[in-house]
Amino acid sequence: MNAAITRESSLRAICDAILQAAEVGEDGELLPEACEALDALNLTLEEKVEAYHVVHEQLREECSANKSLEAYYACRARVAAARADRLKARLFEQMQRLGTSTVKTQTVRASIELSPESVEIDEGTPIEALPPECVITERKVSKRTLQRLLLDGVVLPYARLVRGTHLRFR
Numbered sequence: 001m002n003a004a005i006t007r008e009s010s011l012r013a014i015c016d017a018i019l020q021a022a023e024v025g026e027d028g029e030l031l032p033e034a035c036e037a038l039d040a041l042n043l044t045l046e047e048k049v050e051a052y053h054v055v056h057e058q059l060r061e062e063c064s065a066n067k068s069l070e071a072y073y074a075c076r077a078r079v080a081a082a083r084a085d086r087l088k089a090r091l092f093e094q095m096q097r098l099g100t101s102t103v104k105t106q107t108v109r110a111s112i113e114l115s116p117e118s119v120e121i122d123e124g125t126p127i128e129a130l131p132p133e134c135v136i137t138e139r140k141v142s143k144r145t146l147q148r149l150l151l152d153g154v155v156l157p158y159a160r161l162v163r164g165t166h167l168r169f170r
Contacts, residue, residue: 005041014051015058017041022055053169 005017021037024030030038043051095103095112102111127135150161 005043011050011054014041014043014047015054018051018055019058056169 005014009017018038018041021034021041022030023034091110092112095101095110102109121130146156146159147161150156150159
């Protein structure tokens with residue numbers, strides 16, 4: 001039994017030990033040494049159920065909080081990029097209005113230059129009007145539609161309805 005974990009250890013101490021031991025690799029799987037460390041805790045099945053439930057909830061809350069932060073910072077990044085783009089466009093317009101193509105300072109040189117060629121498509125052009133080799137379509141399997149067909153009795157030799165098992169905490 002792990003020296004830090006005894007039969008008298010609190011649920012919180014057990015959860016902390018589990019969190020410390022449960023390291024995952026880049027593939028999201030528990031590392032072999034993490035499995036060994038978890039086994040070394042020598043918990044009863046009941047202790048594992050209690051502690052894993054608490055740890056599971058804690059990690060789900062952390063995941064949710066991180067997703068919220070991700071959305072917040074993605075929005076901040078979009079705003080910062082837009083501000084930078086607008087300021088650059090404003091300077092571009094001012095230089096054009098003044099008929100100046102180059103400005104040199106002690107730290108930077110700004111110049112209006114020709115951009116590489118790019119394609120511009122008239123607004124409202126139907127996609128069908130373009131040559132087929134110029135149109136990229138992404139094909140994706142709709143499992144929901146396949147499920148509906150299978151539930152309706154359609155026989156599809158390449159697909160079937162399956163029912164697996166999963167662990168649920170209540």
